[in-house]
Amino acid sequence: MMGEVLIKTENLGISFGAHKAVSNMNLELEEKVFTTILGPNGAGKTTLFNLISGLLKPTEGKIYFKGTDITCLSPVERVKMGMGRSFQLTNVFPNLTVYENVRLAVQSKENIGYRIFVDHRNYTSINQKADELLEKVLLSDKKSFIASKLSHTEQRKLELGMVLALEPEALLLDEPTAGMAIEEVPTMIEILAKIKKTGTTVILIEHKMDMVKALSDKLIIIVNGMKLIEGEPEAVSKHPEVLKAYLGGGVIDGINT
Amino acid sequence: MKSLREHIQRDFSKNVIIALSVLLIALLIFPKFSSYTMLNLLTRIFVISVFAMSYDILRGYMGFINLGHAVYFGGGAYVAGILYNKLGTTIPVFILSIAVVVLYSVICALVMGKLSFKKGTSVFAAAMLTLALAEVVRNIAESWRDVTNGTDGLIFKVPSILSNRIFFYYFSLIFLIVMFIILRKFILSPTGRVIIAIRENEQRAEFLGFRIENYKLIAILVSGVSAGLAGLVFGTFNRFANTELLSITYSTNALLYTLIGGTGTLYGGIVGSIVVNVFQNMLLNLRSIHPIFERWLIFLGILYIAVILFMPKGIVGTLRHFIENRKVKSDNEKSSKTEKAPGE
Ligand SMILES: Nc1ncnc2c1ncn2[C@@H]1O[C@H](COP(=O)(O)OP(=O)(O)OP(=O)(O)O)[C@@H](O)[C@H]1O
Ligand SMILES: [Mg+2]
Numbered sequence: 001m002m003g004e005v006l007i008k009t010e011n012l013g014i015s016f017g018a019h020k021a022v023s024n025m026n027l028e029l030e031e032k033v034f035t036t037i038l039g040p041n042g043a044g045k046t047t048l049f050n051l052i053s054g055l056l057k058p059t060e061g062k063i064y065f066k067g068t069d070i071t072c073l074s075p076v077e078r079v080k081m082g083m084g085r086s087f088q089l090t091n092v093f094p095n096l097t098v099y100e101n102v103r104l105a106v107q108s109k110e111n112i113g114y115r116i117f118v119d120h121r122n123y124t125s126i127n128q129k130a131d132e133l134l135e136k137v138l139l140s141d142k143k144s145f146i147a148s149k150l151s152h153t154e155q156r157k158l159e160l161g162m163v164l165a166l167e168p169e170a171l172l173l174d175e176p177t178a179g180m181a182i183e184e185v186p187t188m189i190e191i192l193a194k195i196k197k198t199g200t201t202v203i204l205i206e207h208k209m210d211m212v213k214a215l216s217d218k219l220i221i222i223v224n225g226m227k228l229i230e231g232e233p234e235a236v237s238k239h240p241e242v243l244k245a246y247l248g249g250g251v252i253d254g255i256n257t
Numbered sequence: 258m259k260s261l262r263e264h265i266q267r268d269f270s271k272n273v274i275i276a277l278s279v280l281l282i283a284l285l286i287f288p289k290f291s292s293y294t295m296l297n298l299l300t301r302i303f304v305i306s307v308f309a310m311s312y313d314i315l316r317g318y319m320g321f322i323n324l325g326h327a328v329y330f331g332g333g334a335y336v337a338g339i340l341y342n343k344l345g346t347t348i349p350v351f352i353l354s355i356a357v358v359v360l361y362s363v364i365c366a367l368v369m370g371k372l373s374f375k376k377g378t379s380v381f382a383a384a385m386l387t388l389a390l391a392e393v394v395r396n397i398a399e400s401w402r403d404v405t406n407g408t409d410g411l412i413f414k415v416p417s418i419l420s421n422r423i424f425f426y427y428f429s430l431i432f433l434i435v436m437f438i439i440l441r442k443f444i445l446s447p448t449g450r451v452i453i454a455i456r457e458n459e460q461r462a463e464f465l466g467f468r469i470e471n472y473k474l475i476a477i478l479v480s481g482v483s484a485g486l487a488g489l490v491f492g493t494f495n496r497f498a499n500t501e502l503l504s505i506t507y508s509t510n511a512l513l514y515t516l517i518g519g520t521g522t523l524y525g526g527i528v529g530s531i532v533v534n535v536f537q538n539m540l541l542n543l544r545s546i547h548p549i550f551e552r553w554l555i556f557l558g559i560l561y562i563a564v565i566l567f568m569p570k571g572i573v574g575t576l577r578h579f580i581e582n583r584k585v586k587s588d589n590e591k592s593s594k595t596e597k598a599p600g601e
Binding site: 053055075076079080085091092093095103105107109114115116119121123162166 | 445454460463467469479
């Protein structure tokens with residue numbers, strides 16, 4: 001199962017004032033391994049994503065992507081290198097149609113440059129890809145809806161579709177089921193399972209245990225901004241330190257049963 | 258290659274095409290029946306409409322408040338005047354002035370864009386920066402008396418054909434139509450789409466891999482050059498330029514046209530420009546009836562407040578909303594299964 005290391009962090013850390021949100025983070029995320037990051041609220045999971053994706057600049061340490069030091073690169077440059085991310089709070093273009101949301105993402109991937117006198121509707125291959133993606137995330141019938149009029153779950157799917165359009169090598173998903181009703185989780189698992197099959201390296205932050213169990217090849221537990229332990233799901237869930245740290249967090253029960 | 262007809266049919270419904278054709282014919286024969294005063298009012302509206310549309314690119318499509326937009330408009334008028342005064346009132350000078358205005362606007366837009374689109378600059382700080390930049394230019398115009406004639410304003414002659422009111426009416430109408438088509442094409446281009454995306458959610462656009470600053474720069478370049486050209490035509494029309502054209506008054510005027518007409522539509526700028534100019538003209542005429550209309554600015558202010566209170570989306574936005582509601586209603590009556598989404 002061990003592949004090449006896709007994302008590596010060295011001693012990565014960030015402080016907000018005196019508060020160390022992430023510290024001493026040494027990670028090696030391998031290619032084609034579905035990694036799930038677990039940890040209590042406020043543990044620093046989202047902050048870690050913000051560091052990796054370039055939204056925040058670390059106060060210490062380094063980040064490597066495909067062997068290149070990307071610590072000082074802008075988010076756009078990281079996207080261009082093949083990194084895509086979704087956000088914990090739904091992050092789409094609210095007043096544009098579902099189709100246009102995805103089409104924009106495809107347009108970015110296709111890298112057509114700064115054309116100013118060609119009609120955007122004339123790019124048939126972009127339009128076709130946008131349609132395919134909407135199918136993938138089960139939103140074809142909502143194509144001409146305004147994004148903000150979608151249900152919360154549909155918006156999450158839409159955002160996923162947008163990130164998928166970038167065909168990222170590393171896909172960072174921050175709680176894609178946040179705020180979703182329990183009965184809607186299975187479709188999301190299904191979608192992610194398909195993505196996993198295509199060989200995309202997924203790094204997932206998730207609290208919903210069905211999801212974690214169904215998909216993860218590897219777990220990383222983060223507590224207080226530090227890595228507590230990492231490894232295969234079975235082993236991690238039985239680890240005494242995890243048991244201790246996760247006082248009734250529900251995580252362990254979920255995995256062991 | 259699609260024919261022009263197919264292109265038009267894709268973007269406009271049959272009723273709109275008919276309405277626009279009727280309007281165009283009416284405007285074409287208008288000079289036959291109109292007084293010079295009316296003709297001048299319409300000419301003014303055409304030119305101001307372009308200025309308003311250029312503002313809409315930034316405010317309506319990109320979501321950026323530019324308080325220094327007058328720098329392009331006033332600059333355009335000054336360039337025309339200065340060149341005519343120095344080089345003579347010939348058509349080649351007019352053509353040269355177009356090139357100079359484009360160059361001037363590009364430089365202003367690059368400076369303004371580079372400074373105010375820096376990452377981490379708040380919307381408020383950016384707006385203040387644009388204002389400050391325009392004030393710098395206005396001050397230069399004020400103190401560089403040899404060239405600009407300072408606060409007295411610059412009076413100049415223009416090539417004789419351009420001082421023909423009927424010719425200029427048609428010229429301005431064509432200018433408006435051409436600029437409308439160009440700006441619409443821009444908005445429909447892939448780059449235009451990204452500019453709308455930036456308004457909607459800058460962070461998401463960035464994390465889709467769009468270099469935000471470049472797109473913003475393109476937007477301000479297109480907007481600035483359009484406003485500069487509008488200023489050039491406006492100056493040529495009035496044969497006069499003064500520092501007011503460079504002042505915040507004109508920047509906020511542009512803002513108000515789009516507020517009243519509706520933003521993010523391009524048409525909105527035209528409608529706003531019509532409403533404000535016609536209203537202003539009416540008030541000025543009423544001055545001879547009652548002295549209270551001397552204070553016409555107050556009435557204009559009341560108009561602004563009324564529109565903002567009762568039509569926060571502007572006239573075009575409110576109309577669209579109304580039409581869509583009716584369409585949804587009639588769709589529902591036809592028990593349609595698919596919900597129609599509003600345009601753009
Ligand atoms: N920009 C910021 N400025 C200051 N403090 C921050 C910032 N971002 C995060 N923090 C703090 O860092 C800590 C970690 O937050 P983070 O959002 O990474 O947690 P999380 O693990 O994602 O939690 P959750 O499960 O609730 O999403 C929190 O204490 C938070 O208040
Ligand atoms: Mg989080």
